[in-house]
Amino acid sequence: MRITKLELFHISIPFKKPYKLSKKYGTQTHAHAVIFKIHTDAGIVGLGESDTLNPFTAETPSSVMVVTRDIIAPLLINQDPTQIAMLEAALDQGVSGNLSARGAVNMALYDIVGKAYNVPVYLLLGGLKHTQLPLLGPIGSGTPDEDADAIEALYEEGYRTVMIKMGALPIADEIKRMISAKQRFGDRMKLIPDANQGWETSEALEFVNGVKDHAPDLLEQPIRSWDIDGLKRIRNRMACPLAVDESLMTAQDAATIIRERAADVFSIKVSKNGGLTKSVQIAQTAGLFDIKCLMNSMLEFGITQAASLHLGLTLPNLVDMGHAYMSVLRMADDITDFHRNISHAVVTPPEGSGLGIALNEDKLKKYTQDYIKIQ
Ligand SMILES: [Mg+2]
Structure with a gap:
């Protein structure tokens, strides 16, 4: 199996009510994330999510998208997504920091392996x-x-x-x-x-x-x-x-x-x-x-x-x-x-293979405010 392309969606969804955090983070009205789809030539799509909150994290949704496009994705495309240790080592060597972007990639790889072998990630x-x-x-x-x-x-x-x-x-x-x-x-x-x-x-x-x-x-x-x-x-x-x-x-x-x-x-x-x-x-x-x-x-x-x-x-x-x-x-x-x-x-444990969750494509479209495709 090979990785063929990545799609990244910056989504934003409001809280039911504003969330008052510390002085450092203020009051949050919306949650932001970058949703990753990692596509393979076997037709399996792995799902990942990057959750940044600067200044909690150094990253932002935009930085996740740019760093993934410029630095991370070139190390993934055409590689075998089931060899997670090998990909982690290549990313450790080629990427400094950016743990939230790395996190989205890593969970998507586990999702792919689980789906490929029909087992849950746990x-x-x-x-x-x-x-x-x-x-x-x-x-x-x-x-x-x-x-x-x-x-x-x-x-x-x-x-x-x-x-x-x-x-x-x-x-x-x-x-x-x-x-x-x-x-x-x-x-x-x-x-x-x-x-x-x-x-x-x-x-x-x-x-x-x-x-x-x-x-x-x-x-x-x-x-x-x-x-x-x-x-x-x-x-x-x-x-x-x-x-x-x-x-x-x-x-x-x-x-x-x-x-x-x-x-x-x-x-x-x-x-x-x-x-x-x-x-x-x-x-x-x-x-x-x-x-x-x-x-x-x-x-x-x-x-x-x-x-x-x-x-x-x-x-x-x-x-x-x-x-x-x-x-x-x-x-x-x-x-x-x-x-x-x-x-x-x-x-309780999710049912199904991989991460065991279904993505609602209509909602993904509705809440997406920025999108890139990398191949
Ligand atoms: Mg805490």
């Missing part, structure tokens, strides 16, 4: 460790009362883990939000504040001190991604585990964080981390050092969510909490049928 990754996973529900930044309404609604839907976005308000307000959530829901929900790099180290330490009697179950990425020393200081003072998200882009980041003992939990995102091959490497290395994985999500549509689910279902070292497979539920629409894997805040 079998290619070693088979199931879990037959289902609980979901976490995210809430944006709000007042304690707004948070309580949002968390109660998630509880009613069956969620038992909530990710509370922080990092937009003064630290005294964030402490009040945390204490209020813990007092109201601490006995029935796991609480994960995520500051998305929104705090100075001094503010994060103030938060840790302020909530020491009302500790969350996990604290994610309180400070800037590169500040490993700051993460260590926070981790040493905290009464709960510390998760890294923006600090963990590459496998080399994973090695540094492990060496420096700067985190307890890795937030894995298949798009951010450059695809399934690299995410497997990060997750399995973490396991050797007793670091657990949270299967997390960018503002993702169903293709990346499916790839992430296939991986999460195989991993023995997941945190005992909900995982982020609800991304499409907060969008006004999706271009896939991934939502059918979700029921009552639980996600």
